[in-house]
Amino acid sequence: MHGRDASPPPSPADRRLTAIARHLEGSSAVDMDSIAASPTSASARNSVFDHVVRAPEDPILGVTVAYNKDASPVKLNLGVGAYRTEEGKPLVLNVVRRAEQMLVNNSSRVKEYLPIVGLADFNKLSAKLILGADSPAVQENRVTTVQCLSGTGSLRVGAEFLARHYHQRTIYIPQPTWGNHLKIFGLAGLSVKTYRYFCPSTRGLNFQGLLEDLGSAPSGAIVLLHACAHNPTGVDPTPQQWEQIRQLMRSKALLPFFDSAYQGFASGNLDIDAQPIRMFVADGGECFVAQSYAKNMGLYGERVGALSIVCRSADVASRVESQLKLVIRPMYSNPPIHGASIVAMILKDRNMFQEWTIELKAMADRIISMRQKLFDALRSRGTPGDWSHIIKQIGMFTFTGLNSEQVAFMTKEYHIYMTSDGRISMAGLSSRTVPHLADAIHAAVTRLA
Numbered sequence: 001m002h003g004r005d006a007s008p009p010p011s012p013a014d015r016r017l018t019a020i021a022r023h024l025e026g027s028s029a030v031d032m033d034s035i036a037a038s039p040t041s042a043s044a045r046n047s048v049f050d051h052v053v054r055a056p057e058d059p060i061l062g063v064t065v066a067y068n069k070d071a072s073p074v075k076l077n078l079g080v081g082a083y084r085t086e087e088g089k090p091l092v093l094n095v096v097r098r099a100e101q102m103l104v105n106n107s108s109r110v111k112e113y114l115p116i117v118g119l120a121d122f123n124k125l126s127a128k129l130i131l132g133a134d135s136p137a138v139q140e141n142r143v144t145t146v147q148c149l150s151g152t153g154s155l156r157v158g159a160e161f162l163a164r165h166y167h168q169r170t171i172y173i174p175q176p177t178w179g180n181h182l183k184i185f186g187l188a189g190l191s192v193k194t195y196r197y198f199c200p201s202t203r204g205l206n207f208q209g210l211l212e213d214l215g216s217a218p219s220g221a222i223v224l225l226h227a228c229a230h231n232p233t234g235v236d237p238t239p240q241q242w243e244q245i246r247q248l249m250r251s252k253a254l255l256p257f258f259d260s261a262y263q264g265f266a267s268g269n270l271d272i273d274a275q276p277i278r279m280f281v282a283d284g285g286e287c288f289v290a291q292s293y294a295k296n297m298g299l300y301g302e303r304v305g306a307l308s309i310v311c312r313s314a315d316v317a318s319r320v321e322s323q324l325k326l327v328i329r330p331m332y333s334n335p336p337i338h339g340a341s342i343v344a345m346i347l348k349d350r351n352m353f354q355e356w357t358i359e360l361k362a363m364a365d366r367i368i369s370m371r372q373k374l375f376d377a378l379r380s381r382g383t384p385g386d387w388s389h390i391i392k393q394i395g396m397f398t399f400t401g402l403n404s405e406q407v408a409f410m411t412k413e414y415h416i417y418m419t420s421d422g423r424i425s426m427a428g429l430s431s432r433t434v435p436h437l438a439d440a441i442h443a444a445v446t447r448l449a
């Protein structure tokens with residue numbers, strides 16, 4: 001009995017989300033089966049949904065909601081991971097505009113449904129982009145690729161497939177990781193555990209902790225790996241560390257599930273950023289890869305991505321694909337055509353591909369230059385602390401090490417918005433806004449040590 005608390009009991013969905021939230025706060029496993037359904041109130045009310053309680057904003061997208069409500073002219077949104085130009089504007093790549101124009105001008109194009117697995121050209125070209133044009137796995141038809149709704153949808157389809165067809169129901173995700181991972185895999189019915197990844201004192205990789213945790217994982221467990229530009233930490237293993245991870249995982253038959261949301265965004269080079277995945281594919285073993293074109297082609301709202309499953313043989317790959325169709329069909333039937341057509345056109349045409357790589361490199365270089373500018377600005381202010389992690393970390397985000405109190409202070413006093421874990425999107429910064437951010441960090445660090 002909860003005394004005077006007259007609020008209605010939480011719904012089963014609420015209870016699942018609460019379990020996930022508790023997990024995010026620190027415990028290590030979510031077991032969805034143990035969350036029993038609770039009765040819903042049947043008392044007379046105005047709406048049959050009166051019992052529905054307001055859900056909290058998404059921790060990342062909620063930052064933008066708060067930002068939009070702020071009337072300050074100096075406000076700065078460093079929460080969401082979306083690229084901005086030096087002028088602070090969203091960017092549509094020239095090559096994307098060109099591809100769209102060609103699609104529009106082609107009057108023979110129709111709007112029929114795509115197959116359940118999506119656009120065939122897109123799938124073939126996406127597999128080659130991530131695994132390499134000369135990948136033996138591709139040449140031997142051991143890879144099945146299905147077009148999905150961006151990176152999130154690819155992860156979700158992969159998760160559903162694993163929950164139905166894989167003998168091990170435990171997935172290990174890095175601690176910390178992109179907030180949606182826990183929910184995607186948890187709600188698909190997998191049991192989610194974490195492995196150590198980040199070392200707060202060095203603001204680098206906790207490699208020893210990672211090896212220990214994966215070393216003690218049960219044989220066959222699934223392991224979620226960020227292919228590059230780890231979100232939120234900006235910390236990636238070195239090639240030598242990747243090789244050790246690969247050896248350990250293969251020796252224990254752990255199943256790699258790569259999340260590749262930033263190919264080309266980390267180093268500016270598509271092949272370098274895909275290298276960790278290619279190391280795992282080169283050994284002949286099996287793995288999952290979720291690809292997103294949101295960031296590297298700037299196609300955020302088009303929701304274009306792909307799930308590739310690398311199998312031991314062409315026969316297994318084709319059976320796996322047949323089951324993927326059964327996952328997708330009742331979920332969204334088949335994927336949208338427009339974004340995938342843009343991607344396929346760019347990947348297929350040598351000149352357009354070249355143009356894309358140049359534009360992609362320019363985005364990555366601008367982000368890297370923002371790192372240097374922010375680091376220099378903090379140094380010139382004499383801000384206490386070692387800020388070298390800003391230039392050592394890679395990709396869209398810097399995990400600043402600022403605590404939630406300091407973040408709240410920066411939002412209140414400087415109108416700077418970011419997630420409460422201190423992650424900032426470097427892509428949201430410009431030469432004009434770096435001094436404002438550096439002033440805010442300086443004030444936060446000196447006043448709220």
Ligand SMILES: Cc1ncc(COP(=O)(O)O)c(C=O)c1O
Nearest residue numbers: 081150151152178231261292294
């Ligand atoms: C690590 C990671 N994975 C996946 C995604 C999925 O993005 P989308 O569904 O927009 O492709 C993101 C987006 O921020 C991400 O950071």
